[in-house]
Amino acid sequence: MIGPRFATENRDVALTIWPILTLAITALCILIGLGFIRTFYVVQWLSPTEHAASNRPRIDVIVPARNEQDDIGDAIRSILAQQDVDAQITVINDHSTDQTGAIADSIAENDPRVRVLHDPPLADGWFGKANAMQHAYRSTNRHYVVFADADVIHSPRCFITALQHMQAKPCDFLSLFPNVQLVSFWENAIVPHLMVFGLVTFLNSKLDDPDSPHAVAAGAFMLTHRDVLDTIGGLSSVRNEALDDVMLARNVKAQGFKTCIALAPQLLSVRLFKNNRDAFWGFSKNILGAVSHIAFAFPAMLVPIVVYWIPITVLLIGLYRHNPIWIASGLSAYVAQAAILVLASRLAQMHPIKALAFPLSAIPIGCCFARAIYHHVVSDGVVWRGRVIRRGTE
Structure with a gap:
């Protein structure tokens, strides 16, 4: 038995x-x-500053956009509404198949602070977003450079708060993590846990250690100096990186520059995915x-x-x-x-x-x-x- x-x-x-x-x-x-x-204690939280700038810093804002017709208009207008900065916006329409380019052109026609570049040639060995960012970067010349995603809405004090924080820290490369808007079923079911896991994975006490390779950024908002980007060859170091924002921060730090990230839900917000289908398949890239x-x-x-x-x-x-x-x-x-x-x-x-x-x-x-x-x-x-x-x- x-x-x-x-x-x-x-x-x-x-x-x-x-x-x-x-x-x-x-x-x-x-x-x-x-x-x-x-x-919450490793990374600083930023709130809108009310301190007026002694001058208006001149910033080149680069906005790569592909099929962002639902958000591109509000995103550009939120940048145009920035206080205490002089922002020149370059929208790079990356072969959109919707009305993204037309919406950006319409805004540019009525505001000289906006210009639109269409359909950059996709260089061999480059992913689309990095290629578009590099194409736009080469056409700009201001000291401060911001990369902002085309679906991000910025509060009016976002840019000046980021600049003042970068100067006070001080650091050479600053990224802001936004408030994430979740609407559809799959957005709510998928994003919160992956977001928490990602932050726990990437945010650690080694971020401020100059001898550590650890660095992190959120593509929603990245602010740096032109000489920093020139030193690392612009976006070429992340030309075929799926996590281009994280790797850009790590490459900047590897060259001896100081990188910072701040949690800033009061300064900017984004809806990562626009519907259930986008949310279901949205993480395939990364x-x-x-x-x-x-x-x-x-x-x-x-x-x-x-x-x-x-x-x-x-x-x-x-x-x-x-x-x-x-x-x-x-x-x-x-x-x-x-x-x-x-x-x-x-x-x-x-x-x-x-x-x-x-x-x-x-x-x-x-x-x-x-x-x-x-x-x-x-x-x-x-x-x-x-x-x-x-x-x-x-």
Whole structure:
């Protein structure tokens, strides 16, 4: 009768392992939450300054735009409304297939502070955004340079606050992290947890250590000096980087310059994705940046399934079997994960009910990994705004 006894022992082991694994997931989520709280003290928070500038700093603002017709108008107008700075805006329309170029042209016709460059030739070995930014950068000449995404809305004191902070710090490269607007179902289900995980991963105490390679930036807003960019060859060092903002900051720091990032939800805001489809597939471009090698992408696809679905499964089985241990362990993991949403709400405006569906985010995350792996293997490139950009060679 060894067979039945062996089966019983295996079942008993399984009944022990699953709640223990779920409690381990709970502990992991608590650690991530504590790590996120720690970032509140590692990174400075910026609020709009009311101190008037002694002069009006002259800034070149470069706005790369591809298919941003829903936001480009408001984004440009928010830059034009900046106080205490002299901003010249260069919009680089990167082969948009919608009305982005026409909207930018309309604003430029009525305001000499805006000019529009259309359809820059895509250089071999360059991803689209970096190529557009480099093309625009070469056509500007002011001392201060800001790179601003075309869907970001800036408060009127954003630029002068950033400049004064950069001068007071002092630092050579400053990036601001915005308030993130979440509307559709998939935006709320996916973004908060990935945002928290990303900040915990990238924001650490080594950021201010000149001997550490750690540096980080958010592409929504990056402010620097022209001589800094000239030293590193403009955007050429990130020409085929999916995480171009992070790598730009690291390359700047590697040349001996000081980089800074600040959390600034009162200064700027952005809606990263405009609908459910965009949110579902939106991380395909950058998701491989989460792993150090393409081989690790396959197990990485399973991580959200393990972290999100095992606790739910344990909870449901516990409810079905009226097992208090399984119920408690499954519920504790879900509550710990949901608590992260409370922390994320400091930087994201979310819909609470939609956000509580975060376990379903394992589906789009897996799909984005699969899509990114496919294009990496087949075309050695990434998908960005409706086109496949190949790495190629410079």
